[in-house]
Amino acid sequence: MTETREELKEKLAEMIRILAAGEILTLMKGHLSYRLPGTGEILILGHTHRSGKTLAGTTGADIVTIDLDGNLLDGSIHPPGEKFIHTCIYRKREDVGAVIHAHPHASMAFAVAGVQIIPVHHEAIALTPCVEILDYAGQIDTEETGMMVAEALKDRAALLLRGHGNVVVGSDPEEACCNAFELELNAKIQFQASLLGTPKAITREVIEKAPKPGQKPHRSASPWPYYRERYGRNGRQ
């Protein structure tokens, strides 16, 4: 991204509106963040739901800047209490450029049941070899619990938080958003397949071609234009 800070905030706001329209971010909660490349600065959705504002109306003014310790650098609202999910992952993972924390329903069902998500959908190679569950159902609102999440994520793209939601990362916001949509789609397919039989993960051959951390998935093209087209009109103001 080569945009100005204000343009980046507007871009992230649009992504948040799209994630809300696509039911990845639900009940006015959840957040997306972006690490400005080469800096210790993080753009993150502020604590907007405290004032009753819905994510469908997110604007650039709702995005604030924090440092890697969670201190507010600019913006008129507080960062979310769960900012430690973001700061701790960025400190541990240099390959991560964007983080999403969300509570979408299908992922939640797996997190509640204690069943790992496996990559059953052919586009879900970012989820290899599986999405593990952190057995901690509380808020991630301290440095200590944030580091617990970062450790549990390992070098993977996603993690479930028991009874709470998920954490999804990418090298940039677009990739993180696509991974978040893919995780939820894969969860829905895995759940439906489990009613019919035993879901099988995509083949070892596909898994072995999966990208290393920081590499782009082997997709023919990013599916982001699809999500933007499908959900953008609802999400756009």
Ligand SMILES: [Zn+2]
């Ligand atoms: Zn949460």
